[in-house]
Amino acid sequence: MNVLSLLLSLVLVLNMTLASVIIFRERRDIGSTWAWLLVLYFIPLLGFALYLFFAQNYRRSRLFEWKEIDRTGTEEAAREQLALISADGHAMGNPAAGDYHDLIAMHLKANKALYTEDNEVELLLDGKQKFDRLFRDIAEAQDHIHVQYYIIQKDELGIKLIRALAEKARSGVSVRLLYDELGSRRLNRRILQELRDAGGIAEAFFPSKFRLINVRLNYRNHRKLVIIDGKVGYVGGFNVGDEYLGLDPKFGYWRDTHLRVRGGAVHAMQTRFILDWNYASRADIHYRPELFPEPEAAFGAAGVQIVASGPESKLEYIKNGYVKMISSAKRSILIQTPYFVPDAGYLDALRIAALSGVQVSIMIPDKPDHPFIYWATLSYIGVMLRAGVSVYLYRNGFIHAKTIVVDEEIASVGTANMDVRSFKLNFEVNAFLYDREVSAKLAEAFREDIKVSEALTLERYGQRSRRIRIKESVSRLLSPIL
Template identity: 30%
Template sequence: MTAIDTLLSAYWPHIAFLTSLCIGAVAAVHAAMTKTDVRAAIGWVGVILLSPFFGALFYIIAGINRVRKDQISQQRDAALKEYGASTTQTITSVSQYSAPQFESLKILGDTIGHFPLLIGNRATMLQSGDETYPAMLKAIEQARHSIVLQSYIFDHDSEGIKLAEALERAQNRGVQIRVLIDAVGSKYSRPPMIRTLRKKKIPCALFMTNPLGMRMPYANLRSHRKILVADGEIGFTGGMNIRAGFVKAIAGSKATRDTHFCFEGPIVAQLMAVFAHDWRFTTREILPVDEWCSKQWATTNGSVPARGIRSGPDRNIGSNHSMLLGAFAVAQSHIRIQSPYFLPDITLLGAIATAARRGIQVDIVLPGENNLRLVSYAMMAQIDQVIKSGCRVWLNQDTFNHSKLITVDNAWSYIGSSNIDPRSLRLNFELDVEMYDRNLAQQISAQIDHEISHAQRLTLDQLQAIPFVKKLRNKIIWLASPYL
């Protein structure tokens, strides 16, 4: 046995301990120096110090944001500019379409967004899978040139198979097709839909993965976006995945409800830009704007000023968060929020509470029974903070509603894939749309008010009546809310 072997045999515990301390110290310093949220920094430093080796390993896997530093994230901005560069439908003032207080909100969107606010759009609300999937199938069947589809979840069930078969028929008649599914979301069904699409030879890919499996450094980052664009002329986006559970004829009385949107007009080019951006990041393939995006918007006869707001753990981190802060700040009469997962950070909580305290009526509609039990527990742990400030919180008594809808003063709307929780606000790649239109905002407000008419108001007395053990459980789970 050599001297080195003898040394290692005698002192390996000490060497392992010192090595873990060095690794932990480097990881803790990195977390402290790179995290912009003090709570995130404290949390990661605590995890690393309590378990220097395994904590550091976990931080390397889930804590370091490489996307913002990836060279591809700089290259792919070209697609956004190419598709979203249209200025023929831009507007300088929103007062005539919305209300004067939203002029400053438009400036905020101009500052933080990639896209201009465009007029000439038509927006149609679609209710759950009963209206959304037939409309999407129709768009696919009528497509002549191109189809792109992106979803967090694309289940291999009756509705998913219908869409896959429609895509196959479109491809057989010469339509170019690209399908992008999130790598985590694809695992929600067995067999995964990606396998079926590949058998049909439909060009498809998984977001944030590679042939060898999940990219561990990106395992906590997901594309939550939902996009369908046909011929670059008609687009769909919102919060609904592709699942049979959204169809009442299949799921019956337990069908999940949601609200999706169909768009016509120049906003469709922005939806296409986001897809092209993500497709290039995933596959390195560039989708030329002339082949994938229409330039004929005059026939839509739309009047809705709209803009896509993309956010994610890249250089657009916090875009959705900033838009919500701006909207709550300019509200003058009424804020309506409907969200399945409501876990705002302390800044958003403060903005909502401040709006209520200055006399704004704030209505927040949440599911009475959530599909994610842990999230529901965490929500109950902090919901008292908005109730104390004067907000009205409503628990829906109907089936689970997955809709993500916000209106302010019946004149501005915000819809899309973002939940009001840490994952959507910091970790997920999201796509939302802001719209400055009174008629549409009133339509969405009426839908939320209908939900309220069938909901039960949550009070502080009800929260206080929760047994201590359950309160403690809720608080413990709430501590882990950034990772739910």
């Protein structure tokens, strides 16, 4: 009994100490603080272990540095653009950009996200379309290929990508592959060896320091970027695996949104990749002009800013961009996301928009791929329905797109979901688009998806069972740390 009393006392002291750290030192947001305190209270020993694995705070860290970044000229250009916008908010050539100069200025000031408007933006809404296009670009690469994905599966598509990269490496093209260790946990050295033997380099982000133990597993690099010869860039929701081609019977057809970009925005994507790569690899990328080639002519007229965010960021840059877009809406807001677990600021912005007469529409899957997050999503969807938001359940497979379109004038497409994890915990990257033509195409894609979706009414939502309501309540309580 004395030993048991001692153990219980020790657990109590550990919990109180950790609770004090959470409250007074970490200075987390209130929702996350209460969620962790509940975990510690109800499951003391396991809660302590969970906190060690899932609750590190990188806000004060400076993870990504590149000593040669000034040679790209982006920081100086960003300062000049900010000064120009401050002097004349409508100095841009693209009409949509001129109307949203304050959003551009916010990203420039907070994230140093250079604005370019010489871009051609191609929408890729289908897995086969996306990967056919990608493999053609890889085959045509002359100087370098930089690839970054959260998930690369050990299946037919994943192996096809590795072999395509290996073939280019054997031909003398510089090939670098960066993958997230948790997301791509099925990859192994044998699969990557072909690429390495061919002269390519593959690195894992936040790898385990000890086998089967990774205290940083809660902070994942969710970014998906491909840059080819510094001229073509890809960003969006697709990972690499057969399911993204619609070949997994569990999900069926996979609906996602990706962008193929040519123009000045590719340089910003290149910079983001180099920052991530130099953190993960000992083989640093050094500046050379071939990484940032000057375009011979403008490929298009779309305005683009590449905005990155992560747990090391001082602010939630992508979420702030979403909220600013929502608050700017006059007519319509179209959102597609597989997970809808917003924080209070994002939720209030949408609710205010809907209540003020803006037509807000949200599309989510009608099936879960992560049950807890799905039930939490449904709980927040109830709030939206009561505010008059139109909600659609996508029924033609699984929708994984992360898009928002405002007034069919501006849009954002990228890797960040509309949830707390993407806002605070994952490393994400989005393209903010200032172009009416591209935004109209995204809006049209949304309307096409409505044809294979079911409208969720407030009446039907109110008919869900008590069991589902309990699942929603528990999941919502834990949503700040899901």
